[in-house]
Each structure stands twice: as C-alpha cells, then as structure tokens.
Amino acid sequence: MRPPLSLPLPPSDFLHALARRDFEVFLELCFRHLNPGTELSRGWYISAMCQALMEITEGSSRRLQITVPPRHLKSITTTVAFSAWMMGRGTDYKIICASYGQELSSSLSREFRKVITSAWYAQVFPETARSITRDTDTEVRTRQGGYRYATAVGGAVTGFGADLIIIDDLMKAADASFPEARARAQRYVDESLMSRLNDKASGAVIAIQQRLGEDDVSAHLTNKGGFNHLDLPAIAVRDEIIRLTHGRTHARRIGDVLNPEREPRSVLEQIRLDLGPRAFEAQYQQNPTPPDGDYVKWDRIQRYDKAPERSRLTRIVHSWDCAASPAPTADYSVGTVWGLCGASWLLLDLIRARLDYPDLLARVRSERTRWRADVIIVEKASSGIGLLQDLTRDMRCMSDPAHHAPWCLRLAGDSRQPKAERLYSGMDRLYSGLARFPREAPWLEDLRREMMSFPNARNDDQVDSISQFLAYGVRNTSRPIAERR
Template structure:
C-alpha cells in the first residue's frame, strides 16, 4: 500500500511540532496577524539557546537583549506552549515584576493554546487542559503553567522556571527593590523547583543596574549568558540553529532593518546615556556618567608611586588623605575608602586609593599607617559611622596624648559635616577635575574600579570611592584647602 504524501500544510505542522523555530514563527503570526516577522540572526540565536534547555544540555540560561526584540514572546509565551505541547506533564512557573505583566503574557499564551493551529500541532496537549484561567493552566497529566508577579507561590512546584523582567526600570535605582527581587528569586522561586538536579531556569531581561537580577544570577555561576547588545561591544562567535554560527564584530548593529545605527544614535540622545547603555547595550555602567563625564576629566602622566619614597613623599608640598568610613564588615556592607592627594605647587594629584572592609580597631590602624606612610598634613574624616571615634583618636595623636608610637604632631585632622546630599556633593566636585586643579593618574591599578563607580553613580552598587573623592574636592576648594596651599604659609612643618 502506497503511503500518502503529506500536504504542505501537514509538513508545516509536523515541522512546528519538532522545531521550536518553526513553532515560534507560527506563534508570532497568530499573535500579530498581518505583521511580518523580521527574521534577524538574533532570533535564531535565542532559539538555539532555548533548544539547549529543551534537550537538557543546558539547565541555566540568561538572555539579555534590548526592548522589543521578541524575548517575551519567544520565551514566556511560545517556548512554554511548545514545551507543554511536547510534554503535558511538565510544570512551569513564569515570573514577572508585577501580576499585571504576568497576566498579560499569560493571555497571549492562552490565545496560542486555545487556537485551532495549536490543536492541529499538539492535539494531545490541547485536549488535556482541565483548568484554564487568566494566570493558571493545568492539564490532565498533572502539568501546567502558572503566571506570578512578585509574591508568594504556594502549593505549586516547577520543572522549568522562567524569570521575565523581574524588576521595573523605575525601581532599579532603589537598593530595597533590588534586594526584594533577589530574595524573591532565592527564597521563593528557587524553592519551588521539583527536582534540583534536572530542573531548568531561564532568565530574560534588559539590564537595569549593575546589581540587578541578571548580575545576581550570573554571579551564582553555571549560567550560559546570551548577551545581545544593540551595538556589539566585542568580537564573538554566536551559535545559531542547525549548526550555523554568527560572527559578530565590534560595532555591528543587532537589528539593522528595524533599528539601524542612525536610529540607535537618536535613541541615545533621546533616552540619555544611562538608559541607552543599560537597556540597549546591556551595560549598567555607561561610558559617560550621569553627573561627571570621564572625557572631560584631566589626567597626569607620572606613575603615582614615584611620589612615594622610603615611607615618605617627594616633590610634594602638601598631602591630604580623605576617608569615608564604614561601620560593618558584612559581605554586602559598604567599604571604607581613603583617597591620597598630593599638591606640588601646580595642582592636586590623586596618588593612591585604599578600599578595605575592616572593623574599627583595624581601620584606625590603617588610617594611622597611611598617615605615616605619606606623612600627611591633613586627614579628612566624615563625622558619621565610626568617623567620630577615629577623629577622636587622631586628635589624641596630634596632641601627643596617645601611645607615643602614634604621635603625629605634623598632621591635622579635620571633621567633615556634609551640608548637602551625595549627588549634590558629587556634582560640585566635577569642576576641579575639569579645570585641572585636581587630576587623576592616567594609569593606576585601582583606576578602573574608581572609573566604574564614578560613571555608575548614583546607581552603582557602592559609592564609597565617590564619597571620599567628592569629600576631598569640596574641601580643597573651600577655605581650609585654600589656606593649606597658600604660598605665604610655612610649609616646613610637613617636609
């Protein structure tokens, strides 16, 4: 008996049953009738990454991609429908930052599984649905899909967890919101995994902060990260479906048909550097900061260590150390930071940066060590946290009322009481760096970390280096700083 050849329509359905890329195209057409799907290579890259989760070769996937690039439809809608079509016993949780967003994506999912097209592709799954509400769908085989916002999940385990934009852009700058999202992932979502060995996690997002959920997951290790910035930041080879690859070069545009370079440059101007760098470039630390522009800062060429010789200093008429002190050594606590500044009758140079987590006694010892090492004229300490206690001990050193080994009559200590907020102080500190009255070294081992924090302020994970730097620069242009470098004053005491 001759076997009947499949019609083109039957071949299409059979292909969608086994090929997620084909199923995604049909899903997009169903949800967006009359709208052509732009088949950029990045879609194939996402499909390939999801295929690896489907076949079990990868159980942890992180995708970061700009807005409006099919990430939610591909993952939270189409992939969940396709996985359940192949295995109606699978349990899936889809989590978003708000129940409204989770419900909206759930409605698209329900539109797919309720369609005649889906019934033709996956007849067993389509006939197995026993409960189908806005946020929950259960099958006769015990599987299903549950859509949740940031909240509790009770009585439902998962074989696959999909985290789709767990934080609103407007909340990313608030540490409390970031911590709430992290605790929800670790303390709620991950506890619902049915089998810790075989269960899979997919996170899809656009970057919002250097301490956001993508950063939190990547720091755990074991995640394949498919990073797709709008404009390529590095040369790389990206796996695509059917064994193909994409060679992407620095400067290549992700989606030249919909968002060519001129459109992206206009978006950069309209959105501002921070929003564009985070959401489109997946870079939470933009090249240009919100407050200070790196390209306007002035630098000096000498090696900072050349100004320190034999536990003393040379070629410097004045040295000031600015300390921002923390009161905890907990893993998530702030650092204590000291910045060392030297004046050579022309301008102030940043010579060294000390960033430590030390309890009070050890921090006091480090402050004393740096004071002696650089033979500092003035030590600035903010009157906060353990600052008052350190100021008191430095005062005793200056007056020779402490242990003789700590006496330092040559060094004044200055308490700092900020009169404005951190952002205002940082903005006020920009002018000396732009004018060249204060300069940073062109090269130093600690400079990249300082740049990252300066450009990331006020949304960086820490701001202690910024606080120490702005504290000195504001003091420098004030009365105390001007008096210290007045040529009419005797400099011999600090020699």
C-alpha cells in the same frame, strides 16, 4: 554547527526535527505562527538571548538575567517560546511565569496557548501536544503533571512548585518612581517566587526586563548575586564579545546600535527626545542613571589606557572611606589607589567591601604592602578613627613589627564639608587630566553608576573616597602630598 540529522527528511519534517533540538529555530516558528506575514528581524541579539537560554537548558547556568530595550522580542522569546519549548522537552516540567499585571500575564499565556495548540507544535512535540488536559488563561497542564502557570505581582502561587521561574517585566514604567511599588515587586520575588523552586539546587530562574530605576527588580536580583547577566543596551557603551548560538560570537563596539534596521541611531535619538534622557537611559540603555549626572559629566573625565609599572610611578596614595559595620544593609568600606605618573594621578584600583574592623585593618595593611603606598588618607569618622590610630602606630613602629611602615604617611580626611561640595570642588581635576580614570577596569561600571546618580544613589562610598583624594591628593600644581609632610 547544528547537529546533523541521520535520515533525509522532507523540508517540513526536517524543520520540525531541527526545532526539537534547536531553540533558535523553534523561536522562529513561534514568531511566524503568532505574526503571520511578518518577517522576523534576525538581529544578532536574538541569537545572544537564545544562547543564554540554551545554557539554562544545558544546566551550565541556573540564574539568568537579560536586560533589553522595549519591543525587542523579549517576552515572545522567553515567556512564550522558551516555556513552550521546555514543556515540549519534558511533559512533567513545571513553569511559573510572572509579570507586573494579570492582564499582561494572561495575554502572554494566550500567546503561549496559540503555540502549543498549533498543528506544527504537534509535529515538533507530539507527546506534549497529546498530553494537554487543562487549558485556561492562567494554567496549562499535562497528564504527566507538568504545567505552565501564569501569575502577576501579588498573585497567589501557593501550591505551585516550579522547575523554572520566568520573571518578565515585574514592574511597569509608570510605577517605577514609587518606592512602595518597587518594594512590593521585590518582596514578591523574595517571599513568593523564589521559594517556589522544587529543587533549589537545580531549579532555574530567568528574569528578562528593561531597567526602570537604580532600585528596580533587576538591581535587586543583581544584589542577590549568582545571576549571569546579558546586558543589551540600545547603543553600546563598551567593547565586548558576546556569545551567540552554534559557537559563534559577536564583537560589539562602543556606539554600535542594537538593531539598526528597526531602530537606527536617528530613531533612537528621537526616542531620547520623546522620553527624556533619564527614561531613555533606563529603558533603552539599561542604565538607570543618565550619562550626565547632577554633579558629574562622565564623558569629560580624562582617561588613560594602561598603567605603568609601580617602579615608574612617583607616588602611591590610598584614600579610604570606612563604614561603621559590615552588616548587609550598611555602607561599604571603599579604598581607591592612586599613582602619580608625570603630572597626572591615575586611579589604579578600587576596593569595595563590607568588612568588620579587624578585616578592614588587615585589608588596608595588605593593600599598603601590595602597592608600597607612600600615603594613606582615611576619613576621620566611624571606624576610620580607629584605623587612623592603628596606622599611626604602624608609621611610628609602635605596633607588631610585622606591620611597621615608617615610610607610609597617614593623613586624616576632613568630613565636615558637605559631600556634594567636596565632589563638585574636585571635578575640575578629573576634567583637566590632573587625575585620570582607566579606560577599562572590572569595577569601572559600578563606579560610573554611583557617580552618575550622586547625590541620590543608595551608596556614595566610592564617591567619598574619590572626592577625599581629589581634595587632599591633588593640588593645583599636582605636587604629591607626601612632599608636604
């Protein structure tokens, strides 16, 4: 519930007092002022964005990423309204707002200036309104040293420090297909914007955008880690509970449309036809890979709901694709865990990490013990060669007694066949149900993205582990490989 006010006030005073405390109310006043005569579509997703922004205000979140389709009030909500609200709450507050071009940046700055110079804003935040000493397309300053500075990719930020950085669509869709444009935007984030926080421990960064490609700014920020991510695809692809303001939640189910009043399913399908599946999946579904990849039809893969206990599984097989090094730019080492239940192999777990060899060996041995694995398949390449040798010693009880595993067979995977042929030749086993994926798993979305974008993904280690298993672990009869020693 909204906090009660201590005194009975006239309606306008009440509204202004409420807007001072409640950003969602303040946002509605901004929208009315900037769009006179237009009713704000009060979709639940607006409340979800307001809640995520309020967590920045409260300090419970310092890094926030929101991905949302075009024309869903993202710029007005963050770059205009939220920056005006934060400056109202602290006249010495410093904000840098960055967009892909100076024209867009200036346009949003003019919207911001319309808000803070309005009569109603002076009622909500009188001290800030009285304190403005500089008011231009790129910079608004207060007497107390606060400011909002608007810039664009490549723009100078030297001399400006920030308590809050707002990154709003740092790339336009037309540039997303050019590697040099993506690299330029990423460098600007790393070398210019992120270094501008006045206090690295308490400073906040908000990035709000639509997805444009697998290697876009959103992916770059995700790879940095530490960002809370509010992902709002136009059509829901998973069941989830989303936090709203005032302690409320919204239960979103697979297939639910984000804004059925403005963009019902029929409109979205027309947009899909107009844009094409790849652009629609990126910009509207926040998924830069379409549901039907070049080699994989994700919707055709058979699923299971809940894995049985280990005692009810006939066999456990691990499939490992090992990287050459643990460097941040290197591939991942990936292990997939499969259990035979009846006539189907179930994908039970997926391990994906950058590990040096001692840690890799320790992890493989740990997973072998945890799952009581019957078979471990390792690609005979890179660090997998040494891993095969150590696992052979374990199997023959020639290693340290703590690692003896005579019950666990190790097999060498053959990597001579081209990757695409390996995956393609095994997909019928996933489509037919001889091998099944879980309906839900914390790693499933990353796996889906990699499989959908194969063979053009930056990484393909999960695909390699799975295709290796499909080649060695499943035959047409679905008999476990351990029976053919």
